[in-house]
Amino acid sequence: MKDQAEILRKKLRRRHGLKPKTKAVAVVSGKGGVGKSNFSLNFSISLSKRGYSVLLFDMDVGMGNLDILMGRSSEKTIVDYLTGDSKLADIILEGPEGVKYIGGGTGLNQLVNLERLGTLTNELDAFLEEYDYLIFDMGAGINESSLKFLLSVHEIFVITTPEPTALMDAYAIIKYLHVLDEKLPFQIVANRTQSHQDGTATLKRLTDVVKKFLDFDPVSLGILPDDRSVQQAVSRQIPFTMFNPKSKASLALDELVNRYLEGAKQIPVQQSSSFVSRLKKFLFER
Numbered sequence: 171m172k173d174q175a176e177i178l179r180k181k182l183r184r185r186h187g188l189k190p191k192t193k194a195v196a197v198v199s200g201k202g203g204v205g206k207s208n209f210s211l212n213f214s215i216s217l218s219k220r221g222y223s224v225l226l227f228d229m230d231v232g233m234g235n236l237d238i239l240m241g242r243s244s245e246k247t248i249v250d251y252l253t254g255d256s257k258l259a260d261i262i263l264e265g266p267e268g269v270k271y272i273g274g275g276t277g278l279n280q281l282v283n284l285e286r287l288g289t290l291t292n293e294l295d296a297f298l299e300e301y302d303y304l305i306f307d308m309g310a311g312i313n314e315s316s317l318k319f320l321l322s323v324h325e326i327f328v329i330t331t332p333e334p335t336a337l338m339d340a341y342a343i344i345k346y347l348h349v350l351d352e353k354l355p356f357q358i359v360a361n362r363t364q365s366h367q368d369g370t371a372t373l374k375r376l377t378d379v380v381k382k383f384l385d386f387d388p389v390s391l392g393i394l395p396d397d398r399s400v401q402q403a404v405s406r407q408i409p410f411t412m413f414n415p416k417s418k419a420s421l422a423l424d425e426l427v428n429r430y431l432e433g434a435k436q437i438p439v440q441q442s443s444s445f446v447s448r449l450k451k452f453l454f455e456r
């Protein structure tokens with residue numbers, strides 16, 4: 171639960187007209203199927219349980235499956251917004267544990283343009299600043315329209331597994347984005363590890379190569395074990411932290427979120443500009 175001091179700080183900031191800024195986080199990977207959607211959903215649930223307001227976006231537009239992971243279906247999705255058929259307010263849905271979410275829509279034939287997210291900036295700004303966290307569950311890899319988007323968030327979480335192919339692709343995506351904006355902060359997660367040692371070795375492999383070739387230190391966010399209860403939760407369409415809160419994966423995620431929030435206290439988002447103003451800059455000023 172969010173501690174009293176934090177709630178008080180927030181009230182004080184509001185009273186002085188200093189609203190805490192919304193933090194925008196994109197969850198990415200190079201290789202597909204490494205656990206981004208499960209991570210995004212359960213990370214959002216954990217933040218929400220601690221009292222933070224979270225808006226979770228399924229940005230795997232056209233192939234979204236976050237709603238399947240939570241056993242719901244979304245009548246309206248981000249596709250309805252991006253194609254101009256719906257207002258933002260109409261596509262925000264109630265997820266588990268108070269998480270609000272926006273579905274990604276299915277059907278590959280939907281040709282949509284993520285850049286529309288930058289067009290209604292006033293509406294967007296007013297809407298999004300109500301939340302403490304915006305979590306974007308991205309599709310694997312990068313394409314032209316997700317790129318500007320990724321360069322606009324405050325933090326990028328890179329998910330990898332211990333497999334060399336996943337690690338290589340994780341490095342490739344970090345390199346690609348870092349070259350375009352060297353200030354972009356990366357946090358890495360090792361998912362589906364066989365042991366704690368396997369996890370630390372995975373994180374070390376990736377940080378070592380980033381340090382060596384890109385000359386910066388990504389933050390190691392945490393390790394999530396390979397856990398059959400995650401697969402069972404997916405089959406049952408229940409978020410894994412709710413399916414079994416005491417499973418190894420759920421306990422590890424809990425620890426990861428605690429560590430993340432500790433770190434976030436040290437690097438508040440206040441100084442940097444909002445996600446929407448950053449996005450606007452990328453779309454119109456470059």
Ligand SMILES: Nc1ncnc2c1ncn2[C@@H]1O[C@H](COP(=O)(O)OP(=O)(O)OP(=O)(O)O)[C@@H](O)[C@H]1O
Binds near residue numbers: 206
């Ligand atoms: N910690 C874990 N332990 C066991 N299995 C896992 C774990 N994390 C993910 N999986 C398995 O991997 C599958 C894919 O996970 P998920 O859909 O979250 O990946 P993704 O990166 O979002 O995939 P995509 O690139 O297609 O969007 C899950 O359905 C589950 O079976």
Ligand SMILES: [Mg+2]
Binds near residue numbers: 206207208230308309
């Ligand atoms: Mg996914």
